[in-house]
Amino acid sequence: MxxxxxxxxxxxxxxxxxxxxxxxxxxxxxxxxxxxxxxxxxxxxxxxxxxxxxxxxxxxxxxxxxxxxxxxxxxxxxxxxxxxxxxxxxxxxxxxxxxxxxxxxxxxxxxxxxxxxxxxxxxxxxxxxxxxxxxxxxxxxxxxxxxxxxxxxxxxxxxxxxxxxxxxxxxxxxxxxxxxxxAAADGFAVEVKGSGSHAAVPEAAVDPIVAAAHIVTALQSVVSRNVSPLHSSVVSVTQLHSGNSWNVIPEKAVLEGTIRNFDEAVRVKVLERFEQVAAGVAVALGATAKVRWIEGPPxxxxxxxxxxxxxxxxxxxxxxxxxxxxxxxxxxxxxxxxxxxxxxxxxxxxxxxxxxxxxxxxxxxxxxxxxxxxxxxxxxxxxxxxxxxxxxx
Missing domain, CATH: 3.40.630.10 (Zn peptidases)
Incomplete structure (x- = not known):
């Protein structure tokens, strides 16, 4: 034809x-x-x-x-x-x-x-x-x-x-x-667990919102202190969800976002340090953090x-x-x-x-x-x- x-x-x-x-x-x-x-x-x-x-x-x-x-x-x-x-x-x-x-x-x-x-x-x-x-x-x-x-x-x-x-x-x-x-495009969801309480009695709780906020701040060091300035990487937290009442400290907070890298070796290191930072900061505040990866393309x-x-x-x-x-x-x-x-x-x-x-x-x-x-x-x-x-x- x-x-x-x-x-x-x-x-x-x-x-x-x-x-x-x-x-x-x-x-x-x-x-x-x-x-x-x-x-x-x-x-x-x-x-x-x-x-x-x-x-x-x-x-x-x-x-x-x-x-x-x-x-x-x-x-x-x-x-x-x-x-x-x-x-x-x-x-x-x-x-x-x-x-x-x-x-x-x-x-x-x-x-x-x-x-x-x-x-x-x-x-x-x-x-x-x-x-x-x-x-x-x-x-x-x-x-x-x-x-x-x-x-x-x-x-x-x-x-x-x-x-x-x-x-x-x-x-x-x-x-x-x-x-x-x-870039490699990976997503993440971090579940931060503490223990709840009445908001007027914070000493009875392990506040996951406070832990999550500290994790967000600490994650800013993953790139700045672990990736050479000759390379590039992005760690962006784009969502933070927790609680449903103004007077209750919840038991859980969830962070979500994305990580971008142009180099496989850098990608591996950034993902590893991300997990260490999230878990370490959570433990320091009495909480736990579990990272779930949404693996994207290399x-x-x-x-x-x-x-x-x-x-x-x-x-x-x-x-x-x-x-x-x-x-x-x-x-x-x-x-x-x-x-x-x-x-x-x-x-x-x-x-x-x-x-x-x-x-x-x-x-x-x-x-x-x-x-x-x-x-x-x-x-x-x-x-x-x-x-x-x-x-x-």
Whole structure:
């Protein structure tokens, strides 16, 4: 079957991808609920004559482009889920579903990967290897990448390439760097237990609120006195809950928040010191503190060789490659990088709002930029690994 998209010019492809992105934007689905999105992506790929692979995923799509010639397998990844956000863009293509919105641009990522697929389909017979397309669910819950890996969809893959829109970069700019790009994102809940009493008789209690307040203060030393100033780390307490009456000292207080790190060794040390500080301060005040970790993705650490290829690809396409400022946000693309070399880049979209804002939007002229970059990187990566070890055994 000949793809209609394969016959389009880059400009016409951009128009087509804008239509796809707007359809996805109107119909957002939350993590693990991307059933209609899965069907839509499958339909678009099938119409283009691109093979769908069955890896048993409830949501998400795995597909492949290649003539069957022996050679490296390179994966391209896009995330497809939306956020529980009420949209405030005022766009004519705004979400049709109250309380759901593509406020992180995953609709852009999905459309861009479809565009890359169309471009790669044009040269399928000439590819000295295979491109595997990973339309991944549940990135916002940091679950989807691990599910894709568990399905076996990363088998035989030599390298994986992904991207994220970046509102503070102009269209035509691609942020590419080797090494750390995005942070490990861990959550925590600390349960502080004391003993309750009437508020007028505090000496009969072990006040968990006082202990929790001291823990919050002491946690500020975890980074400042345990992490080198040459590294970066964030410990943020974002919630403190305790009690339900003005005249009762409660038995329990709960702290919640997040920790961000760009280095695995620093991550391990910060989490260890966090537990020691919380437990130690609680004990000193007669209470106990139990930490429950909500493990997020590890840091995104880009392969240096792939980063060099990415700069070559961007410049060959006429785009500007810049060294991006690392983001403290988390991204489950990092789980793929634990399995195979990977490159994650920022594509400039000239947006007025940051990710997850109700008024988040982006410049759709960046769609063909992202699509062409992904396609070119796939071709370059196949050639690179063919010259440096061939297919993965």
């Amino acid at each position: 000949t793809s209609k998209a394969a016959e389009l010019s880059v400009e016409a492809l951009g128009e087509q991808l804008t239509g796809i992105r707007r359809h996805l934007h109107r119909h957002p689905e939350l993590s693990n609920e991307e059933y209609e999105t899965t069907q839509y992506i499958t339909s678009q790929l099938t119409q283009a004559g691109i093979r769908i692979l069955d890896y048993g995923l409830a949501t998400g799509v795995i597909a492949e482009i290649g003539s069957g010639k022996p050679g490296p397998v390179i994966a391209l990844r896009a995330d497809i889920d939306a956020l529980p956000v009420q949209e405030e863009t005022g766009a004519e293509y705004a979400s049709l579903f109250p309380g759901k919105m593509h406020a992180c641009g995953h609709d852009f990522h999905t459309a861009a990967l479809l565009g890359a697929a169309y471009l790669l389909k044009q040269q399928e017979e000439q590819l000295p290897g295979t491109v595997r397309l990973l339309f991944q669910p549940a990135e916002e819950k940091a679950q989807g990448a691990q599910r894709v890996i568990a399905s076996g969809a990363l088998q035989q893959v030599r390298a994986v390439i992904g991207l994220h829109n970046k509102p503070d970069l102009p269209v035509g700019t691609i942020g590419i760097t080797g090494g750390p790009l995005m 840091p995104v650490i880009n392969d240096e060789a792939l980063a060099a290829l990415g700069i070559e690809a961007a410049e060959a396409l006429g785009y500007q490659a810049v060294k991006p400022v690392p983001s403290p946000a988390g991204e489950d693309f990092a789980f793929y990088q634990r399995e195979v070399p990977g490159l994650f880049v920022f594509v400039g979209t000239n947006g007025s709002r940051e990710w997850h804002h109700p008024a988040f939007n982006l410049d759709e002229q960046a769609l063909p930029v992202a699509a062409r970059f992904l396609a070119d990187m796939a071709v370059r990566s196949i050639a690179y690994y063919a010259a440096n070890g061939g297919a993965k055994s």
